[in-house]
Amino acid sequence: MKLPHIGLGCMSLSHAYGVPPSDEDALTMLRTALDDGVQMLDTATLYGGGRNEELVGRAIRGRRDEVVLASKGGMAMVNGRKTIDGRPETLRLQVDASLRRLGVDHIDLYYLHRWDTTVPIGESVGALAELVAAGKIGAVGLSEISVARLREALAVAPIAAVQNEYSLWSRNPELGILQATAILGVALVSFAPLGRGFLSDSIADPTQLAEKDIRRAMPRFQAEHWTTNAALLPEWRALAAEAACTPAQLALSWLLSRGPHVVPIPGTTSSQHHRENLAVTSLAVDAGLLRRAGELIDTASVSGPRYSPTQSAEVDAESFGSLE
Numbered sequence: 001m002k003l004p005h006i007g008l009g010c011m012s013l014s015h016a017y018g019v020p021p022s023d024e025d026a027l028t029m030l031r032t033a034l035d036d037g038v039q040m041l042d043t044a045t046l047y048g049g050g051r052n053e054e055l056v057g058r059a060i061r062g063r064r065d066e067v068v069l070a071s072k073g074g075m076a077m078v079n080g081r082k083t084i085d086g087r088p089e090t091l092r093l094q095v096d097a098s099l100r101r102l103g104v105d106h107i108d109l110y111y112l113h114r115w116d117t118t119v120p121i122g123e124s125v126g127a128l129a130e131l132v133a134a135g136k137i138g139a140v141g142l143s144e145i146s147v148a149r150l151r152e153a154l155a156v157a158p159i160a161a162v163q164n165e166y167s168l169w170s171r172n173p174e175l176g177i178l179q180a181t182a183i184l185g186v187a188l189v190s191f192a193p194l195g196r197g198f199l200s201d202s203i204a205d206p207t208q209l210a211e212k213d214i215r216r217a218m219p220r221f222q223a224e225h226w227t228t229n230a231a232l233l234p235e236w237r238a239l240a241a242e243a244a245c246t247p248a249q250l251a252l253s254w255l256l257s258r259g260p261h262v263v264p265i266p267g268t269t270s271s272q273h274h275r276e277n278l279a280v281t282s283l284a285v286d287a288g289l290l291r292r293a294g295e296l297i298d299t300a301s302v303s304g305p306r307y308s309p310t311q312s313a314e315v316d317a318e319s320f321g322s323l324e
């Protein structure tokens with residue numbers, strides 16, 4: 001499956017990072033992104049309890065053929081609680097529900113959002129492969145997955161993409177999945193490529209984040225780690241200025257340099273920021289400067305694990321042990 005160099009993550013239009021925009025503002029942003037040439041939209045059953053898929057569906061009405069449409073299942077809001085459920089019968093129901101909300105007859109790329117450890121991954125992937133054969137989805141993907149799990153899945157069905165967190169300050173894919181996907185011909189779709197706003201220099205004070213912002217539960221944004229991390233920003237801004245681009249564009253340029261199979265999907269609620277992100281594919285940042293960026297912000301310099309213990313327990317991707 002051929003993916004564009006960069007896509008648009010749609011989660012923030014419905015939940016997770018503070019107060020989401022109104023439906024009308026979100027639709028305006030999505031339609032503007034389509035006008036600007038975005039070629040991949042990424043949503044999920046989980047986002048906004050299904051409302052995000054409805055928004056995306058409204059935005060692409062009459063324009064379905066313009067984008068690679070990606071969604072996810074196996075993790076959803078059930079009775080107000082996030083629930084991981086990878087049983088085949090659940091996935092079949094969730095795909096049908098996604099198709100209805102999106103208003104389409106097929107989804108180009110459908111991910112198992114999280115591996116349900118109570119269900120052999122082969123059973124979950126096998127169910128998705130059946131949905132490919134039925135024409136409901138075009139290809140199967142996996143999210144927050146390890147190399148071992150990817151190989152187990154590949155023994156059952158082709159896997160088009162792995163969507164794991166990857167950025168300058170979350171280097172977990174370099175523990176194996178970056179190389180494995182390149183060798184196996186699988187796209188590595190990197191979510192949170194801007195470090196959840198850190199690398200775009202958009203967070204002045206984490207204590208001012210909205211009450212339900214998920215970053216409040218993430219250690220790197222908490223007081224004991226934030227001071228160390230914020231100290232990296234002045235030099236980070238200087239590097240971006242030297243590259244004659246925004247901090248976000250520098251972060252995305254670094255990711256794109258990691259391999260032709262790496263596809264960042266930055267999310268935003270701003271059309272201006274989306275245009276800046278999309279423009280990164282035409283930027284030419286000096287390799288030496290990208291190397292310096294990678295040395296400045298790395299596992300050794302970033303303070304704190306990327307997830308809380310509860311969040312870490314939900315993912316299968318390789319970790320840095322105590323640093324994770």
